[in-house]
Amino acid sequence: MSENKPVRRRRRSDADRSRTAILAAAVALLDVQPDAGIERIAEAAHVTRQTVYAHFPSRDALLNAVLDELTAETLTAIDALGLDQGPALDQVLRLVDLAWRAFERHPLLLHLPQMAGQDERHDPVTERLERLIRRGQRAGEITRELPAHWLVTTLVALGHAAGESVGAGGLSARTANKTLHTTLTRLLQPT
Template identity: 75%
Template sequence: MSENKPVRRRRADADRSRTAILAAAVTVLDERIDAGLERVAEAAGVTRQTVYAHFPSRDVLLSAVVDELTREMLTAIDALDLDQGPALDKLLQLIDLSWQGFEQHPLLLHLPQTPGPDDRHDPVIERLGRLIRRGQRAGEITREFSADWLVMALIALGHTAGESVSTGRLPAKKATTALHASISRLLQP
């Protein structure tokens, strides 16, 4: 049985290294989106080789960071309890929560857009669709458009607001105000 202890210890060490690298990457990339793996390694307190052992390229690390931030955001969204309360209010709370995420992690506003669908959006799309359908059944949200159309319109509006902030065309506060007004007008029956 003592043969398993070194393997477990190495595995625990590897898990700690990976966690430290991801945490450091979030911090470093929030400060400077073009930071290299050497800077991430330094911030994590590991060697560059350790970073490469877990993340063979900067793109792989960046993808892991986005996955981690997505998991955190979904946990926060679920804490809103979207199945209770007025649907439009909950939707606006969800939008505010998303903006808080962008403010906390500016790297999210500066990521290159990937062509085609991104399956990271799927859990958010599912939650938005469920919330909109609930609001439509209650008469709180327009039935003029399908829930699927409204979800895609909300995502497009959110991306437009995010792009406006990341390119400096609008300050975050004005983009949030415009997004709230646009969403309210689009969804009200």
């Protein structure tokens, strides 16, 4: 029985490496070719299609795993910002800049259809954003005329609208980010 443990551990380790390779290949490939299929992703990961399907039963399951991976990456970067320090409005704009850097690094985020669990993926980000806005409201740095939850909802919607405009070719990423900064500053500043 103990002879099987190293074999099982090695298989698990191989499976973990395959899954990691598949996710990395999917992110890299989908950033440049958002409609890439499972076969192309398998080739990029140097695994078989069957290996991809063993980890992800469908392309949607793989896309959801990619989004989970990118969400975790983004949350780590957000937490590194130190949002509890400094002027709240400045921190909101830093968070927006971080989001734009994520779009620039991973253009696939601008091209993905609405996915299952997308709202849940936003929850940790919106919770941090709402905490930041409430801190700014308490300090008088952010308007108190509008509820914090409404401001968060509006910020997220404006961010999505800017992203959609970039994705559709209506604005460059730089112009969208600058426009978003101006809009958010005017929205959030007390009158």
